Amino acid sequence: MGxxxxxxxYYDYFVGKEDLxxxxxxxxxxxxxxxxxxxxxxxxALDLAHAGLxxxxxxxxxxxxxxxxxxMERQPPSVKDRLNFTEDDMVNMSLDxxxxxxxxxxxxxSHLLSSNEQLRCLYNVYKLLDEGGRLVIDLPAPTGDxxxxxxxxxxxxxxxxxxSLFRTVHTRCDINNQRLVSTVIxxxxxxxxxxxxxLSENVSxxxxxxxxxxxxxxxxxxxxxxxxDTSGTGFRSGSKRMIIVAEKN
Numbered sequence: 001m002g003x004x005x006x007x008x009x010y011y012d013y014f015v016g017k018e019d020l021x022x023x024x025x026x027x028x029x030x031x032x033x034x035x036x037x038x039x040x041x042x043x044x045a046l047d048l049a050h051a052g053l054x055x056x057x058x059x060x061x062x063x064x065x066x067x068x069x070x071x072m073e074r075q076p077p078s079v080k081d082r083l084n085f086t087e088d089d090m091v092n093m094s095l096d097x098x099x100x101x102x103x104x105x106x107x108x109x110s111h112l113l114s115s116n117e118q119l120r121c122l123y124n125v126y127k128l129l130d131e132g133g134r135l136v137i138d139l140p141a142p143t144g145d146x147x148x149x150x151x152x153x154x155x156x157x158x159x160x161x162x163x164s165l166f167r168t169v170h171t172r173c174d175i176n177n178q179r180l181v182s183t184v185i186x187x188x189x190x191x192x193x194x195x196x197x198x199l200s201e202n203v204s205x206x207x208x209x210x211x212x213x214x215x216x217x218x219x220x221x222x223x224x225x226x227x228x229d230t231s232g233t234g235f236r237s238g239s240k241r242m243i244i245v246a247e248k249n
Contacts, residue, residue, distance in 0.1 A: 007200040008063035010186045012041050013157045014167050020047045022230035027053055027101060030134050035099040037090050038108025042068030049082040057085045058093055091121045098130050104137045110204040113179065115215065122219035129248045135221060139242040142206050147173050163190050178206040209235065209242060221246035
């Protein structure tokens with residue numbers, strides 16, 4: 001099912017900004033231009049452009065890109081000039097330029113559901129990277145909770161007037177196929193009365209640490225850094241995040 005027009009519009013209400021300073025510092029150190037793959041609503045791309053970097057955001061969902069472009073249009077001209085959003089599939093991106101660095105943020109790489117897709121994507125990215133360019137991948141680290149079916153209810157978010165928005169995420173784990181199937185339900189209330197209910201279903205891969213390192217090595221990338229959180233702590237048992245920096249060999 002994927003993201004639809006209304007679920008894309010509601011997406012940003014429940015996504016935090018706590019990791020933006022980490023990625024801003026990282027990419028200011030690595031330099032631009034940056035290709036943001038799976039950019040979604042442009043959360044990271046906009047922040048990097050504000051920091052002075054040229055960014056191209058790619059996503060295959062037109063509804064998410066529409067939100068990103070609306071946000072871009074509200075920025076100062078100096079920021080808008082450093083941003084571009086384009087609709088494309090991450091496996092077969094056809095861009096007529098190269099980049100100093102490529103970023104897969106927010107677990108976007110896990111939307112590739114097979115090793116074949118992951119390798120094809122990484123081979124394609126290899127051609128889009130400058131010599132010595134860096135690839136940064138941010139993924140959730142599998143934990144015991146990952147392997148459980150669960151329901152997560154977010155706090156209420158106030159909208160206009162007396163309207164509020166709730167989000168509930170039902171996640172089912174298919175461990176044999178290394179898949180997570182998430183049904184995201186948004187409910188909009190005015191007072192105590194529900195006005196609207198919309199949902200989307202998304203499928204993602206469960207990718208283990210050793211697995212992502214093997215895939216990167218197979219696609220001719222050299223590991224540079226491997227962090228377990230946005231404080232720069234090295235990846236270890238119990239880490240909830242995999243932030244990988246790899247270099248084009």
